[in-house]
Structures are given as structure tokens and as C-alpha cells.
Amino acid sequence: MSNNEVWVYVEQNAGKIADVSLELLGKGSELAAKLGVKTGAVIIGDKVQDLAKTLFEYGAEKVYVAEDTEFKNFRSLPYADTVVKMIQEYKPQIVLYGATTTGRDLAPRIASELRVGLTADCTDLQIGDYTKKGKDGEKNYKNILYQIRPAFGGNIIATIVSPDHRPQMATVREGVMKAREPKKGAKGEVITFAPSVDKKHLVSQILKRIQEEKSVDLKAASIIVSGGMGVGSKDSFKLIHELAHVLGGEVGGSRAAVDAGFIGHDHQVGQTGTTVRPKLYIAVGISGQIQHMAGMSESSRIIAINNDPNAPIFQIAHYGIVGDLNEVIPMMIETYKSLKK
């Protein structure tokens, strides 16, 4: 029987729920309200039922729990198999996943087995109508999930739909959606799903797992100083660190700067990194690929420093400084220090 719900796959690691899952519950309950259906959270693990309380507070109305000692750690095959069975049993119309290393491993496997569509790294999700023009004329669809993402290096924004397949599935990066304020004491229904764990899905053995808290929390930073390819080298990137340090901010980087090894992955801002909304974002030597701007354009104030006056970043900046960063940044640090006195 189809319940038509909007589901969020909830990622947990040793009993800690991933931020992105809570953020998605916020978006998921918005979509569910528009569709007039319930919001479901799906959680898999070993002894995770107690987490349902938190999921209700963040917007879930139903929590589907699959517990087994074999589910202690994420493994592709048994997790994918269990979610597939749950989807087949309850038939939600939408399933959302965090675009984490887990979500990006799991969701495609599920989509392939169910033969449904999956859109990666969406920056927005909406409900709307769709008209398909085919050989046999037009076909209209009501209340379809619009899966919106920058595409193709980012110079365009594409709206993707999967009109003929259910569930409609999408992944979203951490920070893109905003979690709602938790409603203390919110209640809902817990549905336990007793999976039959097939031995053939247990072939992966996890020998070791090392995970540290992120070295930087960009989402919580009120000031971010980010560098791009224009900074030129890891050595020159020291200037970015220096400015961030003086202003009491965090250091970010464009994807190009991360790929070039100027700064670590945790610092990447953009569609494929972290989406940030600080009070102040200073973009240094960042030309402004859309995939970067998708992740920082909602900052309250944006300062762009670039020696190319035509760099696209200036189009979304509140303040533009055309100049050599090697001169501008030291001058800015000095100015700040003297005004601070």
C-alpha cells in the first residue's frame, strides 16, 4: 500500500545523527505539508530507536526503524537492501538523502535497484507541475518534485524531474537546507521494520574506522575568508589564514584551491563543499564559478578581492576591490588593527 509520504534517510554514526539529516527533515516536512502527506524518517543501525525522539522534534511525524547488530556500521549492501525493502513496503513518493560519503554510496545503489531517478547535490527542492511533451502528445503531472541543481560546471541551473517513477529521489549537501527549530516534546509514530538480513550482503568487513570531528566548522562561522586559484600558491594562502585570524574568522577555499592543495577539503565552500551564510564573506582570488557562488551567495555581506575587474564574483559582491591581493590583504590587516585600537 502506498503511503505517499516524504521520507528522509537519516544517517547516524555511533548514535549521533548527521546534521544534514536534521536539515533535510526541515525541508522534507515543508514539502510534505505542500503535498498534504506525512514526513517519515528512516533510520538504520544497532540500537537506534531512542533517536526517534530527536527526529520528531526536527519534523518527522513517523520514524521507521530497522535495527540489527549487523547494522552497527554503515555497509553498502545490507543498508541498501534494507532501504529498498522499506521503500517497496511503504512506497513513499519522495526520498531525500544527505550527499555525504555514506549517502553518495547508498542512494545510487538503491536508485539502481528500484530503477528510479536520483539527482545529486540539489541546491533547492520544490513542488510543482510538469508537462511532458512526447510523440503521443502532452502529458500533465501534478505535484512533482523539482530537483534543482547547478549543472555543468555551474553556469546554469537545471530543474530535474522524474515524473514517471516513484519514489523521486535526491541528495543534498550539508548546510544547503536549514534545520527547523526543534519542537521540544514533539511526538510521532515509531514503526519498526524487521529486516531479514541476507548473509550474502555481509561480505564487507570494516577493519578500522577513524573519524575525527571536522577540523573546521564553516557553517557556524560568522566571518569566512576564502581563497581561490588566484591566490596562486599554498605559500600565498598564508595571507588568507592571517586575515581570517585577525578578524576572528574561519578559512574557506574554492574547489579549485582545494584541488590544487592550497587548503584541505573540510574548508571547501560551494555546491560540492559546504554551503555557508556568514555575516561576512571575503572572497580572495576567487573568480566565481556558480558552484562556488551557490554555496556562499546568501552571506550577509560579501567582499570580493580580485585583480580581474571582470571576474563574475563581483556581480554578487557588495564590495568589490580590484587589486593585487598581496598588497590589499596586508593593507587591510593593518587598517583593521589600527582602527581596532
Add this chain to the structure above:
Amino acid sequence: MGYNMIVLVKQVPDTHNVTGDAMKEDGTVNRAALPAIFNPEDLNALEEALKIKETHGGKITVLTMGPPNAAQVLRDSLFRGADDVVLISDRLFAGADTLATSYVLAKAIEKIGEFDIVLCGRQAIDGDTAQVGPQTAEKLKVNQISCVDKIIELSGKSITAERSIEGGYEQIKSPLPILLTITNEANTPRPPSAKKMLAYKHAMTLQEKENYDDEYLNSYEIDDSHVVIKLWGHEDINADKEQCGLAGSPTKVKQIESVILGAAEVKHIEPTKDGLTGLVSELMSEHIIG
């Protein structure tokens, strides 16, 4: 013993140089408008296969699905040490999303037959979805390890690999066969070998050879021995037409918009002491910086 390896590669538009007219009206990519390159992480996947072959022996078959000129990445694969290369190309494959792509790749792999390890890049730079690897693994009904930074041990019918996760890594041991998606952290791809470049300079598909005129073929002494790039269409891999290309793709592009930028009026600040003093004091008075 050696390992039978299949490497999946993709020719991609160089998205670092995208211009406005790079999209067609139907939302698909106008590849002709951009330089085409070997997807960077697929080179890491090929390198990983070459390393395995050097240590354990075996055979490397490189597969790509794409238009006829995607043969270029297969020539490049031969220059770097691939043993066998196959171009999977058919008009029916056009407009494929990740699901339809993985279906065709899996059918081609089934045609090749037995394999121990399938390797591909974690993601392609044109879409960044990272979906085709896991989807192909599912179609083949084999295990997967995605985001592999390092192969720790390969012996007999078992592999241990390190996969990167948020803020760390995990080591996973699995029996073969398996599909691995390889990241750019795994290795530095070797350059093409000069000797192999000479040997395979005129490697081509039968279709490419037929398109050259006799004068060209004669002047370079090109004959059938140069047709080393296999070309497979939907019938060769026994693919169901309904599952290929646009027809087999659940996702449709509803709409494409060029991004319109320009939130606020940009205020130009002179890169001088006076200019910066004005800016910094404005931000301080608004308590944006402390």
C-alpha cells in the same frame, strides 16, 4: 594468477572553460563547444589498475560509453598501458542519465565476461554525481567500495581498501569481484609512454578507419591491424532499447536557466589605505566585524 580488471572511463567537457552557449535547448551538453578531456579521476582509476597489473599481473580492459570521438580517451588509455579498449557507442545511448549509463556499462561488462575488479573514477567533472560507479555495481550485483584513497592489500580473492569518509577513513575488506571508485588522492597518474604512443598513434575504430579517405590511410600505411579499438552498439551488448539513453532515463530536464547574478549594487572600493579605511570602519560600525 593475475587479475582481470575493467576500467570505466569517460570523456568529459573541460568544465573549467565553460562558455554560455555550451548547452543545447533540450538541456543536454553541447560537447562540441568545449574541449574534451579524459575525466581526471578516471585516470586515477586506470593508474590503480596499472599498479595492480605491475604487482600481480593480469589484464586491463578500458571501457567508455560516448560519441565516436570518445575513442580519443581509449587511445590515451592504450598510450598509458591498457591491454584492450572498447568504445560503446550508439545513437540509442544519447541523452542517458546515470541509471541508463550504468545499465549500458553493466551490459558491456557482462559481454566481456569474467572479471575480478571494476575500477572507475569517483565522479566525473561534468556532473559530479558520483552515481555511475555504485549503480554499475548494483547492476552487476557485486559489492562496492566508493571513494577509495588506497588499496592496502590484494591477495587471492580478497581486497582491502581504504575509503575516505568525513573527517577520516575506513578500511574495508571484501571478497572479489568488486567495483571500486577511485579518488584523486590515490595516486599520480603516469604520463603516456612514448613507445606506446608511437605504437598506437593510429589506433582506431573500424568506423574511424572507414571515414578516412584512402589517400590518408595509404600515406600512413594504416591497415586493419590498426583497428584495435572495439566498437560496440546496443545489439553487441544485448541491451534492451527501452533501458538505454533518453528512453531508459527516469530523470528529465524540465528547465535550464542561465544564472542571473547581481544581488546588490556592488560598491567599488579603491585598493588604497583610504579606500580600505572607509570599508573597514563601515563594517565595524555595523558590527559585522568586531
